[in-house]
Amino acid sequence: MSIRYGKWAGGPDPLEPPFDIRRALDEIGDDVLGGLSPRSALNRLLRRGTDGRNGLESLRRQARDRARQLRRSGRLDGTLDRVRELLDEALEQERRALFPDPDDSARMAEAELDALPSDTARAVRQLADYQWRSPEARQAYEQIEAMLRSEVLDAQFQGMRDAMQSARPEDLQRVRDMMRALNDMLDADARGEHEQEQFDRFMEQYGEFFPDDPRNLDELIDSLARRAAAAAQLLDSLTPDQRAELESLMTGALGQAGLAEEMARLQAGLRSARPDLPWGGRQRMNGEQGLGYSDATSALAELADLDQLDEMLGQDYPGASLDDIDEELVERALGRPAVEDMAQLRRIERELREQGYVQRGGDGLKLTPRALRRLGNTALRRVFAMVESRGRGTHDVRDAGAAGEVTGGSREWRFGDEQPLDVVRTVRNAVLRTGGGPVDLTAEDFEVVETERRSSAAIALLVDMSYSMELRGTWGEAKTTALALHSLVTTKYPQDAIEIIGFSDYARVMSPGALVDHDWDRVQGTNLQHGLMLARRHLDKHRGAEPVILVITDGEPTAHLAADGFADFAWPPTPETIAATLAEVERCTRRGATINVFMLDDDPRLVAFMQEVGQRNGGRVFQPKRGALGEFVVADYLSSRRGRRTRPVG
Secondary structure: OOOOOOOOOOOOOOOOOOOOHHHHHHHHHHHHHOOOOHHHHHHHHHHHOOOOOOOHHHHHHHHHHHHHHHHOOOEOOHHHHHHHHHHHHHHHHHHHHHOOOOOHHHHHHHHHHHOOOOOHHHHHHHHHHOOOOOHHHHHHHHHHHHHHHHHHHHHHOOOOHHHHHOOOHHHHHHHHHHHHHHHHHHHHHHOOOOOHHHHHHHHHHHHHHOOOOOOOHHHHHHHHHHHHHHHHHHHHHOOHHHHHHHHHHHHHHHHHOOOHHHHHHHHHHHHHHOOOOOOOOOOOOOOOOEOOHHHHHHHHHHHHHHHHHHHHHHOOOOOOOHHHOOHHHHHHHHOHHHHHHHHHHHHHHHHHHHOOOEEEEOOEEEEOHHHHHHHHHHHHHHHHHHHHHOOOOOOOHHHOOOOOEEEEEEEEOOOOOOOOEOHHHHHHHHHHHHOOOOOOOOHHHOEEEEEEEEOOEEEEEEEEOOHHHHHOOOHHHHHHHHHHHHHHHHHHOOOOEEEEEEEOOOEEEEOHHHHHHOOOOOOOOOOHHHHHHHHHHHHHOOOOOEEEEEEEEOOOOOEEEOOOOOEEEOOOOOHHHHHHHHHHHHHHHHOOOEEEEEEOOOOHHHHHHHHHHHHHHOOOEEOOOOOOHHHHHHHHHHHHHHOOEEEEOO
16 A cells, blocks of 8 residues: 655644544533523534634624625626716717817717717617717727626626627627527426436537536526526615616617527526525625626625525524535635534534434434433532532542441452452452462452441422523523432432422423423423422332432422412412412421422522421521532532431441
8 A cells, every 4th residue: 555645735634633522512511501401502512613713603703704895895886887987988089079070960960969868878779870980989889888798798607708898799699599508408497307418418518608617407507596686686786777777778788789588588597496596685885996797796696695604604593403504605605614614513513413422303402311421420520629629528429428338347248249349358368368379369258348328318309490590590500400419319329319300380300301401481480389299209209218308499489289280370479379388398397308498599588488498397498609509409418318327238
């Protein structure tokens, strides 16, 4: 095998290290823990990019900057200005030729010139049969027709302007033949009779008119229709008088060349083939220099591309995906580097799917169980980092007693034991047995660390999901806390059973995935009563476990379940809501459940109500500072576990 090396010619850096998808997942996780949905978090990552420079927002800024530059590049009426300049030049040259001539015919010619209408198009038409005395004047006048013809053809078929400036009759005939063949092909396509062979023959005959070398009729139609739609927008963007003048001039120039009929037929065919394009509407161009008809059409076609790209890059519509962004449109509008940036963003989304972190369903993007586990661990690490930074004790997540607390003793290993091995005692036993010879471990040598088994607990974590949590900015912290506690219990204390219950106008049991995916419904109500009812159901499923209820909320109860089973909301809270909630507190208390409350606001009504809950239940009421909720909840859970020791195992 031979390998050839050469100079790097652009594209992705071949020496760039592979992208760490875990870093992207952690960025998504940070935003999810901050309160965003997975779809919003991924969109934010894609907008921001992997280094803050090559995301969708960066590409969108490039598109908008280019659009502003185009709008300042010139005015749309430059062709009319040029026609007036040529007409004025022709009239001035003609008057100079007539002035020294004493013949009456010269005076009559001057009178005819003086009687020309102020409307440029009408003046040009009236001079069609005028007998010019000055060769320079005749040349300037003929330039008007040649310029209009070349501008119109170049606007539709980009690249024809220079060729049409000095077109011979046979050149114009070839253009007519090309347009007729093109229109016949469009008609056949509209009837469903077009075949690729017809297009191939057309390109063999007339390929020089299409330097972009389209591969099929669809590509050709797309290119021509974009420019035709831009030309239609150009006319709509002129004043009524300017439009009438320009349309009259162009019709006259095409009519003189025998192209008017085929051009009208082509415009109708393209509009029928691509009705989705913007075939009307005004565009603002506020530059100082007047643009020719072809250049103005090109500018408006590019502006249409940039406007479409801006919408695609915004991803602000239901079901938006990077697959919606047209790569050819990106390259056409922003160049090849932008295409490479898009490829990097698609790679991130693809890698997240292929590595099993996200999956796309009918209702959008969702995090997989694998990603949720990582997210829970991230939340837990974040909480323990706060605990350690505040000096409130350390909790080693890796060794948090899933097997119980170490007593300091050891015993012989028995089949089925899950306790950690006592390595020192095991090796010592083997050394004593072999009498100092080669150590060969047997089953009799093994000893395990003696631990104290803990009793299990049933934890109901009630999380307020009323809209005030989002408005006050406390939802992200509550979500992080719920995921951290769920991860801690399920991974380190599997003998405990935890259930997350979200409550707003109604309460509902929520999996970690549902909690992460939660988007806000602007509903009214904090129905703590319903949440406590569901908490009791969870506790009843685990009769032998110690019952614990943890409540995270930022407001007093404002809703309860009425006799008909529907939520009854009122603010300020009615006596019925307060009474129904306290009655449920009493039921939980009789069940033996401890209710610990974590308040995220200092509203006097909330404080007074929760103090009443604490007095009736015997639980504790906390008011953590902003950012300390997770520390309080997890520390409370761990301290409660330390009070649940029973006898040593074995």
